[in-house]
Amino acid sequence: MEVKQAEVVVVINGDVKLQKMNFFKKIGSLVLLFLTATGYAQQDQDSVKTYKKRVLETTEVDFLTSYYSQDGDNAAVSGGLGTEELTDITGTFVVAIPLNDDDVLTIDAGVSAYTSASSSNVDPFDGAQPADPFVASSGASSSDTWANITGAYSHSSDDRNTIVTGKLSVSSEYDYFSVGFGGGLTKLFNEKNTEVSINANVYLDTWNSIYPTELRPFASGANGLANGFFSNKTITGNANYDPVFEKFTDESRNSYTLGFGFSQILGKNLQGSLALDLVKQQGLLSTPFQRVYFADVADSFIENFQLADAIEQLPDSRFKIAAGGRLNWFVNETIVVRSYYRYYNDDWGIRSHTANVELPIKLSDKFTVYPSYRFYEQSAADYFKGYEEALSTDTFYTSDYDLSEYSANQFGVGISYTDIFTTMHIWKLGLKSIDVKFYKYDRDTTFSSSIITAGFKFVMD
Structure with missing residues (x-):
């Protein structure tokens, strides 16, 4: 025409x-x-053929932050008995940069700083007060910082029906270092009403194993009681303390993930998606500083702290599979119902179910509130033993209650502010949206936690 x-x-x-x-x-x-x-x-005609809408019109900057706190009485560091108190503050910047019409580079950099009464008891004897599993030690292990940076690149085809991605990440903490890389492919069909994706990632981790203080003198079969650590301490209970301890010879852990996704617009007001994730892990899957107490070994104490009989021992391989689906129903211009279900299974014996529902309610053109509820339940791992339930004759054992049988409820509420015209500015950045969320999580054990998150999205003028 x-x-x-x-x-x-x-x-x-x-x-x-x-x-x-x-x-x-x-x-x-x-x-x-x-x-x-x-x-x-x-x-x-040539101009019509060559014109393409840019994948990303301008640089976007997201700042995300959170404050997390937890508590409980089943600390894995002290063998399933002790405080799980922990607080964590996280800050993350995500910068998405359009390189041209088709390509986007995304840089994700974050830092997390925590203080933990539980991990402080890796060495419970370095504080000024008597050692106790329910009291935080003031030593160096009571806090740490985790840092991560991830670079991701995505390329979209001219018709925007094919998206190829690649990423590289590096993470570091006081006791481990990790490098990850991966990529993915997304295809859109049926006038972009159908989406199919596949992604794969590899993570190569190296532990710097840190062991409970009282076990270190017994490394390589040494007579630990003759070591200077015990020379000025009095052992009560079983004075003939003789733990089972050998250092891990392989401190590497590799994880391989493969994910499949399928999304379909089912109608004017209905959208659904399915996902399948496969994970294979190999290497050091035990946490070196988590204690275990045996039921068939007499207890030994220094002050109020029970000395470890051994450290957690788990198999050096694990295979996980998770399958889930989402269904979003746009009831009207004001209300949306977002639902989610996932089933999980691994070869350590854990089976779990997760169900989640979120109800965004649009209060105005700029404000949306979204209450949510999440239910979770899982069976115990084959190797889980509670406090003083493991036997010294067992091959594998852990008293980490994250691997125990439990159910949990999480209630949340969030509010978002959106301004597509970015009337508020900071330097050359226009504020596009603000999201604030609060979640309260409770298990049917003593464990509970809460987290508040905030996200700010800016666009470059």
């Missing part, structure tokens, strides 16, 4: 201008005008 319209306009204008010319001049001029019009029409 654009070509025909251009030709008609040109010919009509030409006829008006050429009415008083002689016949041959008219013919020559008309030919010239026709060729000119055809050239313009071809340029119009």
Whole structure:
């Protein structure tokens, strides 16, 4: 239609201008005008063919922060008995940069700083007060900082129906270092109503194993009681303290993940998606500083702290599979129902179910509130033993209650502010949205936690 319209306009204008010319001049001029019009029409067609909407119009900057706290009475560091008190503050910047019409580079950098009464008891004897599993030690292990940086690159095809991604990440903490890399492919079909994706990632971790203080003198079969650590301490209970302890010889852990996704617009107001995730882990899957107490070994104490009989021992391989689905129902312009379910299974014997529902309610053009509820339950791992339930003859054992049988409820509420015109500015950044969320989580054990998160999205002017 654009070509025909251009030709008609040109010919009509030409006829008006050429009415008083002689016949041959008219013919020559008309030919010239026709060729000119055809050239313009071809340029119009070329411009239509080459025009593409940019994947990302301008640089976007997200700042995310959270404050997390937890408590409980089943600390794995002290063998399933002791305080689980922990607080964590996290800050993350995510910068998405359009490299051209098709390519986007995303940099994700975050730092997390925590203080933990539980991990402080890796060495419970370095504080000023008597050692106690329910009291935090003031030593160096009571706090730490985790840092991560991830770079991701995505390329979209001209028709925007194919997206290829790749990423590289590095993480570090006081007792481990991790490098990860991976990529993915997304295809859209059926006028973008159907989406299929696949992604794969590899994470290569190295532990810097830190062991409970009282076990270190017994490394390599040494006579630990002759070590200086015990020279100024009095052992009560079983004075002939003789733990089972050997250092891990392999401190590497590799994880391989493969994920499949399928999303479909089912109707004007309904959208659904399915996901399947496979994870294979190999290497050191035990946590070196988590104690275990045996039921068939007499208890030994220094002050109020029970000395470890051993450290957690778990298999050096694990295979996980998770399958889930989402269903989003747009009830009307005000209310949306978002539902989610996932089933999880691994070869350590854990089976779990997760169900979640969120109800965003649009209060105005700028404000949305969204209450949510999440239910979770799982069976215990084959190797889980509670406090003083493991036997010294067992091959594998852990008193980490994250691997125990339990159910949990989580209630949450969030509020978001959106301003598509970015009327508020900080330097050259326009504030596009603010999201604040609060969640309260409770297990049917003594464990509970709460977290408040905030996210700020900026766009570059």
